[in-house]
Amino acid sequence: MHRKEIYKIWAPRNIKWTDWIRPVPFIGIDKPKQRGEFINYEIPKIHYINKHKKNTAIIVDIVGVNSIKEGISLAKIGYRPIPVFNGTNPNINTKAVTDNEIIEPLLVWGAEELKTTEIKENANPAFLLDLNRLNRYKILDSLFDNSYDIYDQDLPSAKFFLDNGIDTIIVRSEKIEKDLNKVLYNYEQSKIKILFTNGFETPKEIKLKKVKREL
Secondary structure: OOHHHHHHHHOOOOOHHHHHOOOHHHOOOOOOOHHHHHOOOOOOOOOOOOOOOOOEEEEEEEOHHHHHHHHHHHHHOOOEEEEOOOOOOOOOOOOEOOOOOOHHHHHHHHHHHHHOOOOOOOOOEEEEEEHHHHOOOOOOOOOEOOOOOOOHHHOOOHHHHHHOOOOEEEEEOOOOOHHHHHHHHHHHHOOOEEEEEOOOOOOEEOOOOOOOOOO
C-alpha cells in the first residue's frame, strides 16, 4: 500500500477524531523496512475493558509498537484508534535518541487489520501515544534529538470531549508522565473523570496534581 492509502485507512474522512492523527510517521512509510520482519504482530488481549462505552475515551501511553497493537485490539471492541506520533526520523546514516522508524511497519500492519475491522462512525477514540517520545538521553553529541512532548493541542479539548458525550477518560500506562499529566489535569478541572490502569487491573479514578512543564 502507498502511504496515502495507509493514512486514509487510519484517518478516514468525516470522522471527527481523526483530526488529531499526525501525518509525520506516514511520510516515509512506503519505503522498504526490513526491520518489520522481526516484529511480533500478535494482537494482545485487553483486560481492563471489554466493550465500547459511550461516555469513555481511552489514552494508551506505552511503547509505540505495543501501543499500535493495543489500538488494533481496542478497535476490535469498537473503539477508533487514533495514533498521535510526532517524532521524526533521523537522516540517513545517523542515529537518534527516539526510535520512530520501528513504528512505521506497525502502522502498515495496523492498516491491513483496520480494513477488515468494522468501526462505527460515532465510535469513541483510543489515542495511541509512544512512551519512547520522552527518550532524551544523549550519550553522544552526534545523536539526533527527536524526542517530543504531548501538549494540549495534541489531544481534543475538554469542551470537545464533553460536547461529544465523553466525561470519562481511561489512561492505560505504567505511570502518568509529566507532559500528559498537564493535559489530563486540565480535563479534570473541567469535570472529566480520569481513570488509570496498568493494563491488567480494573481502571480506578485518580486525582492529578498540577505540575510545571520543564523548559
